[in-house]
Amino acid sequence: MNMPADNAALDALIRQRLDEILPQKLEEIRAAKTPSMTIIATKGTLDWAYPPFILGSTAAALGWNVSIFCTFYGLNLLKKDISDLKVSPLGNPGMPMKMPFGPDWFKSLNWNIPNLIQAGIPGFESVATMLMKQTIKNNGVADISELRSLCVEAGVEMIGCQMTVDLFGFTRDDFIPEVKEYCGAATFLPMAQQADVSLYM
Amino acid sequence: MNFDKELDAKGLNCPLPILRAKKALADMTSGQVLRIMATDPGSVKDFAAFAKQTGNELLSTAEKGKEYEFFIKRK
Numbered sequence: 001m002n003m004p005a006d007n008a009a010l011d012a013l014i015r016q017r018l019d020e021i022l023p024q025k026l027e028e029i030r031a032a033k034t035p036s037m038t039i040i041a042t043k044g045t046l047d048w049a050y051p052p053f054i055l056g057s058t059a060a061a062l063g064w065n066v067s068i069f070c071t072f073y074g075l076n077l078l079k080k081d082i083s084d085l086k087v088s089p090l091g092n093p094g095m096p097m098k099m100p101f102g103p104d105w106f107k108s109l110n111w112n113i114p115n116l117i118q119a120g121i122p123g124f125e126s127v128a129t130m131l132m133k134q135t136i137k138n139n140g141v142a143d144i145s146e147l148r149s150l151c152v153e154a155g156v157e158m159i160g161c162q163m164t165v166d167l168f169g170f171t172r173d174d175f176i177p178e179v180k181e182y183c184g185a186a187t188f189l190p191m192a193q194q195a196d197v198s199l200y201m
Numbered sequence: 202m203n204f205d206k207e208l209d210a211k212g213l214n215c216p217l218p219i220l221r222a223k224k225a226l227a228d229m230t231s232g233q234v235l236r237i238m239a240t241d242p243g244s245v246k247d248f249a250a251f252a253k254q255t256g257n258e259l260l261s262t263a264e265k266g267k268e269y270e271f272f273i274k275r276k
Binding site for chain 2: 054057058061062063139140141142150154
């Protein structure tokens with residue numbers, strides 16, 4: 001075999017060959033790998049139940065491996081019945097307050113109700129939740145229970161945070177049997193480390 | 202265009218058209234064509250991305266008034 005006379009020439013040859021071979025090799029490795037995503041879900045209101053389940057179900061449809069780690073109020077997303085999740089406009093200036101029914105001029109009104117009044121009206125949260133559910137329905141957006149079922153069906157792994165289960169006095173019986181495991185930060189972090197996408201919600 | 206299966210995703214919003222399409226494709230065999238009708242304007246980009254990512258071929262996209270028509274060939 002005809003070896004280059006000195007190391008510099010050898011290095012140059014190796015570098016040149018690497019430039020030729022490496023991009024294709026990296027692309028092969030990338031194409032062969034199943035993408036993965038881990039999500040930390042920390043909120044337990046109706047509005048914040050959507051992002052983890054929308055992204056989780058969609059990623060699964062794209063063929064990704066997905067895990068959703070539910071902790072703190074996010075544990076509410078694992079309860080057997082999530083049809084009673086609520087949303088509150090109280091202290092949430094980002095939430096538009098529009099009516100999902102009536103003539104167009106009426107629907108376009110934004111009901112700017114002061115926090116003090118919102119807080120003082122009994123049942124305000126329930127009414128706001130009812131209105132949001134109607135808006136969700138009107139817009140052809142999935143019902144939250146349906147979206148969670150789609151996630152479970154598609155193989156999205158639901159994980160419960162054991163510490164917060166204990167902290168809030170839940171038992172495993174409160175949650176859907178599809179919860180894959182109950183664990184802690186030390187189990188979640190290595191999963192997140194390996195994931196291509198890791199999101200906190 | 203000829204197709205083997207049809208999915209009516211009209212009135213559905215993100216991510217339901219994609220999820221339903223995924224399900225429909227799972228019941229089909231390689232080379233079969235799925236026709237999808239949708240009304241979500243976001244579905245145009247979403248179906249292109251879905252096809253690219255999953256390897257199913259997006260044969261065509263057409264806008265018909267406020268409706269969108271997609272033909273996807275199963276991988």
